[in-house]
Amino acid sequence: MPMVSDTADVVIVGGAAIGSSVACHLAADPGFRGKVIVIEKDPTYRLSASALSAASIRQQFSSPVNIRISLFGIEFLRRIGSHLAVAGEAPSIDLHEGGYLYVASEAGRQIIEDNQRLQQQEGADVALYAAAMLRSKFGWLNTEDLACGSYGVSGEGWFDGWALLQAFRRKARSLGVEYRQGEVAAYVVEGGRVTGVELADGSRIACAAAVNASGTHGARLAATAGVAIPVRSMKRYVYSFTCKGAVENCPLLIDTSGAYVRPEGQRGADGQMFICGASPPAALDREWIETDPDVEDVDWSFFEEHVWAPLAHRVPAFEAIRPGRAWAGPYDMNGLDGNAILGPAVGVPNLYLANGFSGHGLQQSPAVGRGLAEHIAHGRYLSLDLADLGHARIVAGRPLTEANII
Template identity: 80%
Template sequence: MPSFSESADVVICGGAAIGSSVAYHLAADPGFNGKVIVVEKDPTYRYSASALSAASIRQQFSSPVNIRISLHGIAFLRNIGAHLAVEGEVPSIDLHEGGYLYVASGEGASVLAANQKLQQAEGADIALYAAEMLRSKFSWLNVDDLACGTYGVSGEGWFDGWALLQAFRKKARALGVAYRQGEAARYILEGGRVVAVELADGSRIGCGAVVNAAGSHGARLAATAGVAIPVKPRKRYVFTFTCKGEVDNCPLLIDVSGAYCRPEGKRGSDGQMFICGASPSAEVDPDWDETAPDVEDVDWSFFEERVWPALAHRVPAFEAIRPGRAWAGPYDMNLLDGNAILGPAAGLPNLYLANGFSGHGLQQSPAVGRGLAEHILHGRYRTLDLADLGHERIVSGRPLTEANII
């Protein structure tokens, strides 16, 4: 390895949930005694998707690899103390297994039923309910135009994403991982490998292997090594509102329109708070401005014209609400197929990609961190094969179809 002012066996570019999970899993591997450096440009994580997302976990995907990733994820979250406790202190991530509820009209019923059959075959606890069963279980739900719904009886819900990020980071540091504040600007190549990461201040960190977990900066960083990934940072809004009407035991509801909502916190004297949002149509999907990020730059017309009407139709109690605060955040969208791009970059075997999670990064961070650590240390995935999400499918233009992108 060439001489640099600092070097490590593994340099991880990006220290949010994905990067810190990789760091933790590397350092926790009993066969690894090397040095890991995580480069993070903003240790406050103010603009990180890990801190700004709706922080949920589900097995209701249509591809086996995504289902398996989230099955590992929920097992990890349930037993977080066994993994991420530091000096006997167990992280509190407020995991609430309230379930996901996908609903479908007649034209979408067959897809939902096929997905549920696959999910059950993979071991996920997902039930398929006809419209009348939905009405019975969720009396507040308008089912007049629905054919069926799928419900996560267990293993799905939401949690404190900020707390999970901090827990990964704290445990990684306790295991000897070093964190450096700085922006990874470009990769230095020599002999068909990445030999160093150059930071924005011009300093260089030598590396044996490097992980690109740079979030909204990931595609531009990969391009400095000649690696093209179809990832664009999009802007997503999260809105809050309070409803006084009775909407008891509400899961994370995914409407046929694509709008979603879930409870947030306990019901108070003013009613129950909810968070909600939706993905805009592709032709009006706004970019996240990485050069001047602004979490307060929210388009309230999107809530008033797209989100609220859809939710009020599905849950009549939502016709009378009090809007609350809202925020914007980045959504690193894989434009090819909406799935993560994981593993060695084609043609650069020591550059590992962890990009384009398309809103699934937090829930996938336990399995992705474990998988990439295994591949870096042992040359292959040993517990869960993530090859279906590899870079080769991007190079060859073979999308991994996933029907359940929110």
Template identity: 60%
Template sequence: MAGEAFDVVVIGGAATGSSVAFHLAADPAFAGRVLVLEKDPSYQRCASALSAASIRQQYSTAINVQISLFGIAFLRSIGARLAVDGERPDIGLTEGGYLFLAGPQGRAALEAGHAVQQAQGAHVALLEPPALSARFPWLNTQGLSAGCLGLSGEGWFDGYGLMQAFRRKARALGVTYRAAHARAVTVTGGRVTGVVLEDGETIACGAVVNAAGAGGRAIAASAGICLPVHMKKRMIFTFTAEDPVPGCPLLIDPTGTYVRPEGRGFLCGAAPAPEHDPDSDDFEVDHTLFEDVVWPALAARIPVFERIRPGRAWAGHYDMNAFDQNAFIGPVEGVAGFYLANGFSGHGLQQSPAVGRGIAECIVHGRYVSLDLSPLAFSRLAADKPLRELKVV
């Protein structure tokens, strides 16, 4: 059953997909038609709405630092960039900083990452334990060798608001959104020719962007591409504290547990141990992770967190790239017109501005114009050349 024809079909209408659509429609050199397919128009269970919604420059790979430097500049000016009919979106950007803490065994990696970040122009500081105590008197520095603090350009924001701002601006620029489930991509003679929907309808197109999040692996497989991307459940817990913790950044303990302010309280979480981290597509919350792992680690590092009142909790999913914990971005060799934006491993929301811009540039201009994202190309998998990201929270 044939349907309409479009120049570009974007599968997935959350932050990344809507960023691609916006950047395409905003490019003066692009005059084509864009369709965004989103199977859940309520967005209640998409990663953009369920994540901790934060941005940082503290990565171990230069390309991720560069992506986030553009990302923070975009978020700072989002009101002007994504205004519609004079209405300027406000995503509540709070540049509260990230604080990565390291024990003796983690100091070398912390220093190496700090050097990469500084070389790219990130505003970060390496602090010794006495400096940490002076700046954060509520912090227990026992067992710490150092900490790395983002002095600006890092923090948190309204992730759902960013997604909706991209979507609203894209629609205002003429992008069509449709509530539909994409089942497969059709390829003829090594070139994308269309997208098949769940009801059997085929939409003809010349380019497809796979921004389907947790469903991206199946979409890629339909085009003959095997992605080593797995759905991993991540849970976020909230609480309020009896005593104040002034100036608390987004803190990552050496145990991997993290916490940041959220309104008058805090939100926190931790990745399960590998042996307790199977592929998962459910949204059930395991409260024992908070009780047995997260809270004890936080109370040991921030003693006033011994007295808290737990709040609501929820679960979402990382599309985890098992190859190197970095996303696959851009065109796919051998399948002309097929573009990937998959395997973000928890970084997708903050990387959506730069990734959307980059993919749009590839479609319109045939190359990256602003920032070369080719280090994240899918070809690194076949070449067995992983670009490992060591700072996955």
């Protein structure tokens, strides 16, 4: 019989941006007075999505709930000092509201127009530009095959994702959250409820509720509680390069091919650095398995064929670049609809899911942390209803369609 080594009101499995945001918001909630333990397998977070992502935020989604999540997220990031300061010391995340620019050919015009209309209705500051306006505003952009583009005038951009993760973690610890290094092997379920977690060393921690924010291990861990989620961790590459040509005031550009690019840091003597990437076609999509010896290897042929080529067509200055470093990281892809799976698990109501973010986790961490904390402490969402992203749609096979997956 495994030994019960401790007891907590809430055990959070996974201490990266999502798990630490839940912990931080829960400990700060006036309606919650319990003990929170966060269990993290690797406290260096070296292979976490939070550390390896392109760290950006946008309102340009096609579903209202995702737009609302990001509208809260940008306000949170703008005022991060008031939210996450510890002992009077405010964190710095280097938020740069450089905007997103989605471009479309004639075939994609209707989607861009419909999305922009919804985004404006929800309060996002997104403008629709015809090709002539794109040429005027972004003189370095090849618009010969474009019909229009949508541009985030404000409220979109990029930031230091590592700094945000550490700010959540530091704030949570200051509020009494306990972090422990360990690997959770399984949930302990009795009478349809989680009563504890069992660690790989055989010990157990009893709990009244649990949160699955375990990233690449999310689906496997949920299955130990009898909960099925269609989440696979897929490998994604981020490439950097330097361009001497003038590409002034470049936003995060998403090409019609699906390739993206954005500036990184300040322009130097050798030119401006950019980072870029793309979602691979199905035939090239590889699973991210941390134990694989080549998990961190980067495929440069993918850069040449699927990233650089379309970007050089869209931005002629990118025809002459100097490639830099590159890295691989995980996307926890929800195979049903590419959206997060949030909230109580169907059939196990005190197991809270925070899985399948499909590349949106870092930017959604402020609102998701607040929402799950509210649900745990009060039994329901108080500020922003996240029910559209609930597990029930997964069980019913009812996708929440999102057109803007990068």
